[in-house]
Amino acid sequence: xxxxxxxxxxxxxxxxxxxxxxxxxxxxxxxxxxxxxxxxxxxxxxxxxxxxxxxxxxxxxxxxxxxxxxxxxxxxxxxxxxxxxxxxxxxxxxxxxxxxxxxxxxxxxxxxxxxxxxxxxxxxxxxxxxxxxxxxxxxxxxxxxxxxxxxxxxxxxxxxxxxxxxxxxxxxxxxxxxxxxxxxxxxxxxxxxxxxxxxxxxxxxxxxxxxxxxxxxxxxxxxxxxxxxxxxxxxxxxxxxxxxx
Amino acid sequence: xxxxxxxxxxxxxxxxxxxxxxxxxxxxxxxxxxxxxxxxxxxxxxxxxxxxxxxxxxxxxxxxxxxxxxxxxxxxxxxxxxxxxxxxxxxxxxxxxxxxxxxxxxxxxxxxxxxxxxxxxxxxxxxxxxxxxxxxxxxxxxxxxxxxxxxxxxxxxxxxxxxxxxxxxxxxxxxxxxxxxxxxxxxxxxxxxxxxxxxxxxxxxxxxxxxxxxxxxxxxxxxxxxxxxxxxxxxxxxxxxxxxx
Numbered sequence: 001x002x003x004x005x006x007x008x009x010x011x012x013x014x015x016x017x018x019x020x021x022x023x024x025x026x027x028x029x030x031x032x033x034x035x036x037x038x039x040x041x042x043x044x045x046x047x048x049x050x051x052x053x054x055x056x057x058x059x060x061x062x063x064x065x066x067x068x069x070x071x072x073x074x075x076x077x078x079x080x081x082x083x084x085x086x087x088x089x090x091x092x093x094x095x096x097x098x099x100x101x102x103x104x105x106x107x108x109x110x111x112x113x114x115x116x117x118x119x120x121x122x123x124x125x126x127x128x129x130x131x132x133x134x135x136x137x138x139x140x141x142x143x144x145x146x147x148x149x150x151x152x153x154x155x156x157x158x159x160x161x162x163x164x165x166x167x168x169x170x171x172x173x174x175x176x177x178x179x180x181x182x183x184x185x186x187x188x189x190x191x192x193x194x195x196x197x198x199x200x201x202x203x204x205x206x207x208x209x210x211x212x213x214x215x216x217x218x219x220x221x222x223x224x225x226x227x228x229x230x231x232x233x234x235x236x237x238x239x240x241x242x243x244x245x
Numbered sequence: 246x247x248x249x250x251x252x253x254x255x256x257x258x259x260x261x262x263x264x265x266x267x268x269x270x271x272x273x274x275x276x277x278x279x280x281x282x283x284x285x286x287x288x289x290x291x292x293x294x295x296x297x298x299x300x301x302x303x304x305x306x307x308x309x310x311x312x313x314x315x316x317x318x319x320x321x322x323x324x325x326x327x328x329x330x331x332x333x334x335x336x337x338x339x340x341x342x343x344x345x346x347x348x349x350x351x352x353x354x355x356x357x358x359x360x361x362x363x364x365x366x367x368x369x370x371x372x373x374x375x376x377x378x379x380x381x382x383x384x385x386x387x388x389x390x391x392x393x394x395x396x397x398x399x400x401x402x403x404x405x406x407x408x409x410x411x412x413x414x415x416x417x418x419x420x421x422x423x424x425x426x427x428x429x430x431x432x433x434x435x436x437x438x439x440x441x442x443x444x445x446x447x448x449x450x451x452x453x454x455x456x457x458x459x460x461x462x463x464x465x466x467x468x469x470x471x472x473x474x475x476x477x478x479x480x481x482x483x484x485x486x487x488x489x490x
Contacts, residue, residue: 001248087489104403157402157488158349161420161440175406196408203448242334243402
């Protein structure tokens, strides 16, 4: 298994035809059918125009209240409220939110770094659709199916530090179901759904330094299975989740 | 960045000198200073004798009560109680426990697969110490510092599927602290502690099929920093955790 950066991605702005650019660079740089591309969501969000100027926002009263509680700016809180289906936990300046996609993360994943001063980058509206669009372009350019994973860095319950995870997936199964397989003693394995899209995303995080210079990673040598599922399959349904409530 | 399996690890039993074996295979198979070895905890646990026969256990009354509630065997519940500092959540047959190490995971990480019938494999008593012991042996054999990560597969709050994580770390910093670094606009980055030991563990999970045949993965081409910290640094302290209570 090998990971490398796709080189030559410039600073992305809205409507830059990111899918076409990634497809062209993929063909030029030897991406092959079966490879997986992990792509930091920030360039996808910028390409899709998911950037807002904080001064353009009119904070609602709840945003002012949240700002007073958390010490964040009212405009930032307005944005967090817009991007959240609900706030799952709050303590001091920390807000853990459930986004409209179902992701549970700090500040509804709005991001104030590596974007122009006074602006914030939001998650794509439908990261699985973003992944499918890029997947189609790259697959056409390299002559066969590839996997595409849109990533974001999230904190975790119980553990310190952020890791890169999958928020959009196309062209591959995000979860491999080992149930019904057998261990080396021949016993049936239970409860082993492996979140390979998250493991691939985490691996790619090691080649995405936090200053944002290398947002696309090419992963070769991992077997994936075609699947239209998408990263929403990685979201544990609320009624099965023991920690969301 | 490249990942490959260290080949030639046989079925491990107690007292097999696993550290010596991994060191010897590492030297033979071109492991170099700076590389990171990710090792499935199960072979470490077996080497350290952390395997129990369920029929040898005498379940306490609480274990019988838990068995009635969960549908698990009383002996399994006895073991879960022994390995747990406390039970964090329970619902139906699902028990999320905090181990004595501070890890929050299903069934206190006891494992009934890939072990002899009627036995269970427990986590090492001190996985950081296990990692240090193996690290010292491999470093001596290859002539320079390597990183060693002991891994286990855990579920996560909010997300479906298991991923490989770090439960023991030696020879490298488990978390890279980007705080104080700057983004591409020159602004100071905040709150970006990257859990690289977990990202490396997740990557290695892609080369550890669940039938248990290839428990050691060699990772090359990732910069690590020497550090005596250990994986306990990856455990979020209870008073800072919003989901443990």
